Amino acid sequence: MAIDAKEKWGARKAAPKRASILTIAHEDVATPRSEIFALASEDDVVQEIGKLWDTAQRTFLSIGRLLSHAERQFRGSFERDIVAKLPFNRSVAHMLRTVAEKVDQGYVPEAELPRSYAAAFRLVTLEPDALEQARQRGLVAPGTPRSAIERFRQELRTQRLAAHGEDALLAAKREELQGKIERARKEMERWSAELAGLERQIIDAKAEEA
Template sequence: MTGKPTSFVLGRAEVARRPGSPVTPAASSLSGLPPRSQVDIVRTAHRELRNPDEYVREIARLWREAQQSFLAIGRYLVQAKQKLPHGEFQRMVEASLPFGRQTAYELRMIAEAVDKGRIPELKLPQSASVAYQLATLKPEDLAAADQDGLVRSDLRRPEIIAWKRERLRRSAGANHEALARRRARLAEIIQRHEEELEKARRELADLEEALGGKVIIEGMAEEQG
């Protein structure tokens, strides 16, 4: 790319790696802002890139940072729920956090899935919504997803949604077959018992005739006229 070089502010990771780097004009102009605002602006600053490889590297780095952030948030939420007095956690989420109850729940589920060893941290999807899809699978479904190669960091939402639908379809098909087999088995049992009952009725009629014409109806004996 030609033209006058564009000045840029180093991201937080670059600043950490270069403690001796001079402060840029853009960074020095932040001196009047609160410390939190300075960090936010440094994190969101960008520089001119030159080729696809650089774009991929930078975007992937930021995406990894996003993954680390939602996992850390989830861990703090788990900790807060465990340590805060009853009712205070819910009030904190509803009144003070920048997201609602559902998001807080999803982030907690992700953190618990990682920290309980259900999903290896290195294989955690880089999107919170995708990670949640994995984190909430039943143990047998998660094992199947892992076997099918879905427990990985670059998993995309359409993949896991399609996999869950197909597994549900197969499960419904297998369940239908099991129900059909059970129905056939019950029909066989009923037919066998009906045949045995009919045989018992004929034998009973023969016994009644041999005993002098007494008829037994529903357990009560009556003399025939």
């Protein structure tokens, strides 16, 4: 049977204008295409990924706006009937909602927002003076990674502690180490539980073979 030229592997299909439309907080949002197709050059790859990356940013802002709208509309049941059933946890929901609200309040223009929602959250929760410092350093930009903003926030924290003297620095370092120890303890408990479960499986398997 003859194969249509358009169906041959590698042939680029005409992309639909919109795979589907979501209306979020009175705003139409196109969901990204899911198919993979051949691209003619390296520049095409970069351009296509750039478009999808921009779509990802627009999507997390739209989700945040929807959450903000829903929180106001369903105030009595928002946490129980909406947040608890989302495919991400409460912390992520809080970050998405906060970013969207800050953008809509004009605190950080959408065009200057980092494309990562985690980086965007760390940026928009800076105090106004700190945000201005971040802007002067070129951190208020779409390409800014979360790690750069975290380093900036840590630098600000160190400066504030230094202004209160060495005792404050030492106390903060102690608190940081205590936090690391606590996280490591919880991780050890999880590993120990997994190991115990694995050992029980080994014992059961040997018992069945006997």
